Amino acid sequence: MKRHFLSTRIWHWINLVCLVVLFMSGLNISNAHRYLYWGEWGFSPEQAWLAVPRFPGWATIPDYYSLAAARDWHILMAWPFALGLLFMWAAMLVNRHFWRDLRTSPAEWHPRSVGADIRKHLRLDFRHGPGKYNFLQKVSYGLVFAVLLPGMIFTGLAISPGFEAAAPWLVDAFGGRQSARSVHFIFAWGIFAFFVVHVALVLLSGPVRQMRDMITGGKA
Amino acid sequence: MKRRALLAGLGAMFVGACSKVADSSVGSSLLSAAEDWHRKAHRALSSRTAMVREYTKADISPDFRGNGSLTVDTEAYRAHMAEGFVDWRLEVGGLVANPLSLSLEQLRAFPQRTQITRHDCVEGWSAIGEWTGPQLSAILEAAGISSEANFIVFRCADTLGGHKYYESVDMVDALHPQTIIAHRLNGENLPIKNGAPLRMRIEKQLGYKHPKYLTAIEAVASLDDIGLGKGGYWEDQYGYQWYAGI
Numbered sequence: 407m408k409r410h411f412l413s414t415r416i417w418h419w420i421n422l423v424c425l426v427v428l429f430m431s432g433l434n435i436s437n438a439h440r441y442l443y444w445g446e447w448g449f450s451p452e453q454a455w456l457a458v459p460r461f462p463g464w465a466t467i468p469d470y471y472s473l474a475a476a477r478d479w480h481i482l483m484a485w486p487f488a489l490g491l492l493f494m495w496a497a498m499l500v501n502r503h504f505w506r507d508l509r510t511s512p513a514e515w516h517p518r519s520v521g522a523d524i525r526k527h528l529r530l531d532f533r534h535g536p537g538k539y540n541f542l543q544k545v546s547y548g549l550v551f552a553v554l555l556p557g558m559i560f561t562g563l564a565i566s567p568g569f570e571a572a573a574p575w576l577v578d579a580f581g582g583r584q585s586a587r588s589v590h591f592i593f594a595w596g597i598f599a600f601f602v603v604h605v606a607l608v609l610l611s612g613p614v615r616q617m618r619d620m621i622t623g624g625k626a
Numbered sequence: 627m628k629r630r631a632l633l634a635g636l637g638a639m640f641v642g643a644c645s646k647v648a649d650s651s652v653g654s655s656l657l658s659a660a661e662d663w664h665r666k667a668h669r670a671l672s673s674r675t676a677m678v679r680e681y682t683k684a685d686i687s688p689d690f691r692g693n694g695s696l697t698v699d700t701e702a703y704r705a706h707m708a709e710g711f712v713d714w715r716l717e718v719g720g721l722v723a724n725p726l727s728l729s730l731e732q733l734r735a736f737p738q739r740t741q742i743t744r745h746d747c748v749e750g751w752s753a754i755g756e757w758t759g760p761q762l763s764a765i766l767e768a769a770g771i772s773s774e775a776n777f778i779v780f781r782c783a784d785t786l787g788g789h790k791y792y793e794s795v796d797m798v799d800a801l802h803p804q805t806i807i808a809h810r811l812n813g814e815n816l817p818i819k820n821g822a823p824l825r826m827r828i829e830k831q832l833g834y835k836h837p838k839y840l841t842a843i844e845a846v847a848s849l850d851d852i853g854l855g856k857g858g859y860w861e862d863q864y865g866y867q868w869y870a871g872i
Contacts, residue, residue: 427644439750446681446744449691449751468648469641473748474865475648481872482660567746568665568830568871572672574679583744583752 408507408538409623413497417490418620424487425597427467427479428558432594434466434476442591446582455588488559495551507538508548514541532611546600554596561590665869668830674798678829681742681754690755690811692819693747695784695791698839703783711823716807720779720844723770730809730823736760736768739806747833748860748870757827758810763801765843775845779852780826783839786859793837793858794849794868795828804829807840832870834860 410418441454451457463469467479498504513519523541539547563569564576564586580586608616618624647653697703706714711730718726740758762778778800782791799805806827809816816822821838828835835858849855854862861868 426640430641435750439747441751443751446685447687447752447754449687449689449747449753464641467641467644469645472864474860474867477748477867478648478657478661478865479644481664481867482657485660485663565746566664566668566872567678567744567832568668568869569671570678571676571830572668577679583746587750 409625410619411497411501411503412623413494413501414503415620415623417494417497420486420490421494424483424490425601427483428487429594429598430465430467431476431479431483433461434468434471435473435480436591437461437466437471438473442588443584444581444588445584448584458591484559484562491555491559498551508544508551510541510544510548514544530610532607546603550597550600554593554600557593558590558597561586561593565590661867661869661872664872668871669798674801675803677804678743681744683742683756685754686742686756686812687753690745690753690817690820691747691751692817693749693833695786695838696819698783700783703839707818707822714823716824716840717781717842718765718769718844719842720846721772721775722766722845723772724768726765726769728765733760733765733807733809733824736764739803740810741804741806741827741829743804743827743829745833745836748866756810756812757806757808758813759806759808759824759827761803762805762807762826762843763803765807766800766845769845771845774847777846777849777857779844779846779849780837780840781842781844782837783841787863789859789863790853791837791839791859792853793826793835794846794852795831795835799828799830802828802830830871834858834866835870 436458437460440458440460441448441451442456442458443453444455448454463471466476468475495504498508520541526540527542560576561580563573564580565583570577570583577583577586580589615624648657714730716726716728716733718728737760738758739761740756742754742756744752744754746752766778775797777794777796779794780792782793784791795805804827808821808825808827809823811817811820816825821840824840825838826836826840846852849857853859856862857868858866860866
């Protein structure tokens with residue numbers, strides 16, 4: 407088992423704090439208008455594709471309804487989140503973490519090999535082959551790094567009217583501002599789902615060692 | 627249930643820590659600094675005259691939602707309404723060489739700009755409408771705006787929660803080509819719920835920066851002595867961000 411890079415460990419914990427604050431302040435922001443739409447516009451329930459439940463105070467930042475204060479937190483933590491992701495991508499490409507550990511080979515996509523990996527996971531057998539990560543890990547980390555995390559930043563920029571003047575094509579790329587807002591919401595829950603599975607697998611595969619390794623780097 | 631209580635407890639602890647940070651002076655200045663970084667980043671990434679998207683008539687939403695004040699509850703406003711706003715005046719003052727008092731007719735005599743734009747409310751919803759009116763830059767030029775003016779303050783006839791509505795923007799947004807004083811929406815005189823007879827369109831910012839029932843425009847060097855000093859009704863009363871481009 408290879409050690410975790412220092413850049414990976416620093417980013418991992420900073421990113422955790424960012425995601426928790428962004429997610430919980432985001433739930434407060436969601437409470438301000440609990441309807442999601444497709445396309446450019448939408449302002450009333452009959453145009454919505456989803457009526458979102460009201461999130462309780464214990465799940466939101468701050469723990470009472472305040473769109474202004476929630477936006478303060480969201481706007482602040484967007485900076486370390488976005489710059490951190492940029493840093494992590496640069497670090498992964500430079501230190502070869504991406505090429506060596508996260509990239510999949512065509513053989514890994516063979517249905518038989520995918521099936522075998524799924525069965526192995528279902529038996530809670532987490533022993534690894536020669537690589538650092540198995541196929542399902544690579545696919546889920548790939549999805550998080552390449553789609554969900556950057557997707558949050560791009561959809562966030564697309565719903566900002568001040569940024570729109572700089573890059574109107576970004577709004578178009580998501581099919582309109584309300585579509586970008588819907589995707590922002592869906593991706594946030596996608597990251598939450600990853601978080602739940604990620605924590606569950608850490609708990610099942612030796613939480614003390616896993617936590618220690620993500621702090622100290624682990625034994626080579 | 628126990629695990630859920632533990633999670634809720636951990637959540638509450640975290641949220642408690644967050645509000646402690648927000649209440650501390652370093653924390654709150656960090657929060658407002660972040661807003662400023664966004665404004666600077668937006669300004670650095672686009673030119674002063676970079677436009678927001680303009681749509682076609684086919685994109686106009688079937689209704690343009692009214693929000694905040696939906697009318698002005700005063701005898702004077704009802705009288706203006708009954709007379710079709712013929713006596714409504716827009717005062718232009720502050721740091722200008724020639725203060726103006728403009729009727730709707732005089733505003734309509736300026737070159738008009740018609741733009742179909744998307745309105746984004748801070749709550750999250752959007753509507754699209756076609757707005758017509760003179761550019762604010764033309765009005766400020768006619769009034770002989772001073773080079774000492776750093777902000778434009780918009781005064782309104784409506785009150786919300788007992789406080790006069792007002793807003794302000796810096797000169798970049800004030801002089802932006804799409805910043806207009808709208809008197810028409812979708813080819814009709816402005817409806818009451820959307821701010822009749824005049825409202826601002828500040829297209830690069832969220833809806834609360836587009837004041838309705840506009841009565842006066844004031845050029846100032848600083849916002850410190852206006853209202854509670856934060857530059858607008860929502861900023862003063864509820865701590866909303868003065869830069870609402872995000």
